[in-house]
Amino acid sequence: MSKTQSVDNPNNINTSDTFTLDFVSENALSIPSFKMLNADGEMYPEAQKSSLDKTTALKIYETMRFIRILDERMLAAQRQGRISFYMQCLGEEASITASTAALDDQDMIFAQYREQAALAYRGFPLDLFMSQNFSNKDDLGKGRQMPIHYGSNKHNYMTISSPLGTQIPQAAGYAYGQKLEASIQNKETNCTICYFGEGAASEGDFHAGLNMAAVHNAPVIFFARNNGYAISTPASEQFKGDGIACRAVGYGMKAIRVDGVDTLAVYEAVKLAREHAVKHNEPVLIESIAYRLAAHSSSDDPSGYRSKDEEENFRANCPVARFRAYLVKQGWLDESEDEAAKEQIRKQVLDALKAAEHVEKPELSELVTDVYDDIPNHLQQQYEALKQHILKYPDAYPVTSSRIEEQQ
Numbered sequence: 001m002s003k004t005q006s007v008d009n010p011n012n013i014n015t016s017d018t019f020t021l022d023f024v025s026e027n028a029l030s031i032p033s034f035k036m037l038n039a040d041g042e043m044y045p046e047a048q049k050s051s052l053d054k055t056t057a058l059k060i061y062e063t064m065r066f067i068r069i070l071d072e073r074m075l076a077a078q079r080q081g082r083i084s085f086y087m088q089c090l091g092e093e094a095s096i097t098a099s100t101a102a103l104d105d106q107d108m109i110f111a112q113y114r115e116q117a118a119l120a121y122r123g124f125p126l127d128l129f130m131s132q133n134f135s136n137k138d139d140l141g142k143g144r145q146m147p148i149h150y151g152s153n154k155h156n157y158m159t160i161s162s163p164l165g166t167q168i169p170q171a172a173g174y175a176y177g178q179k180l181e182a183s184i185q186n187k188e189t190n191c192t193i194c195y196f197g198e199g200a201a202s203e204g205d206f207h208a209g210l211n212m213a214a215v216h217n218a219p220v221i222f223f224a225r226n227n228g229y230a231i232s233t234p235a236s237e238q239f240k241g242d243g244i245a246c247r248a249v250g251y252g253m254k255a256i257r258v259d260g261v262d263t264l265a266v267y268e269a270v271k272l273a274r275e276h277a278v279k280h281n282e283p284v285l286i287e288s289i290a291y292r293l294a295a296h297s298s299s300d301d302p303s304g305y306r307s308k309d310e311e312e313n314f315r316a317n318c319p320v321a322r323f324r325a326y327l328v329k330q331g332w333l334d335e336s337e338d339e340a341a342k343e344q345i346r347k348q349v350l351d352a353l354k355a356a357e358h359v360e361k362p363e364l365s366e367l368v369t370d371v372y373d374d375i376p377n378h379l380q381q382q383y384e385a386l387k388q389h390i391l392k393y394p395d396a397y398p399v400t401s402s403r404i405e406e407q408q
């Protein structure tokens with residue numbers, strides 16, 4: 001596993017000598033942002049040729065269209081008190097969907113919490129989105145997580161966990177495992193993509209995860225979504241250097257900065273990163289530059305920390321509208337069919353929502369299963385206390401006291 005230490009170079013530094021004493025400038029490295037499509041959905045004259053075929057392009061667009069409608073409807077459901085919490089990916093649809101589209105379906109996804117479009121692209125069904133948000137008995141997580149904390153073995157999508165940054169070292173470890181498995185089976189490895197916000201990149205886990213992946217040659221794409229804010233903290237108060245991408249150099253890994261509003265550019269960037277990761281067993285850091293157009297979550301009110309003018313400015317630069325314009329110009333999308341499809345999706349989403357909210361909640365007894373082989377005493381005691389509490393206040397819970405008495 002470990003490389004042989006070089007006798008000539010025990011510090012593992014490749015350098016030349018200098019006889020002039022000076023600071024290295026923080027501007028020594030300013031990473032350009034890769035672009036292909038302009039705001040009107042036209043290719044820049046200098047842009048490289050796109051490798052995105054019509055079928056994949058339409059699948060990306062359909063996913064973005066679906067996620068916009070789902071997000072809009074679920075936020076409204078939260079406002080109506082039907083679900084407890086929600087997070088939208090408004091403004092980041094291209095960045096998330098096009099990056100997943102550039103992967104193999106068997107590649108693993110470790111997401112932060114705003115990447116529902118990745119799961120939708122992989123075919124996660126609408127009723128399971130709803131079951132998770134309503135914590136009903138059909139939820140794959142058995143109702144034990146907050147809304148939007150999706151997870152699916154079938155879709156190679158690791159379950160979301162709220163503490164920021166935990167997915168980063170986990171993704172490094174998972175990708176290292178993928179590499180070992182592939183070498184045992186003598187085949188090309190799959191890779192892992194790990195999404196996180198620029199705010200999460202301030203966590204210690206970011207540094208641990210990237211260093212670990214670089215040193216152990218793990219095929220993982222670290223996908224930093226720089227959307228300008230970590231809740232109310234603007235990027236200008238989060239880091240002093242040139243964004244997140246430049247940090248890759250410090251870990252000895254390759255980096256790409258990409259315009260996250262540009263579907264074509266994100267697709268090509270992740271395709272290149274994936275090719276590199278699986279061919280050379282190396283991590284790559286991508287920084288995608290977009291803007292979080294929505295509030296951080298349903299609990300947040302951005303008017304306290306940014307102006308309407310700022311939001312309007314970025315709203316005009318919509319990733320979905322830009323890609324739609326490209327598809328129309330290509331002759332791949334008919335505008336009136338698109339409008340009709342939106343109507344149909346709105347209806348499907350509403351029907352699924354209404355159905356999911358009437359499905360029973362999971363069995364209370366499942367609350368403490370699946371983590372330990374034998375339920376430890378402290379969990380058993382908490383579970384017993386909860387049952388007594390529900391029996392005392394039956395009207396406050398969706399579980400009937402007769403069901404609990406049956407289980408006694």
Ligand SMILES: Cc1ncc(C[n+]2csc(CCOP(=O)(O)OP(=O)(O)O)c2C)c(N)n1
Pocket residue numbers: 114162163164196197198199200201225227229230231292296
């Ligand atoms: C360890 C930890 N600290 C703080 C929080 C609270 N928190 C939740 S989201 C968030 C901001 C994250 O911002 P960013 O990573 O940029 O992602 P974005 O929400 O912009 O997509 C914070 C501070 C948390 N969940 N976990």
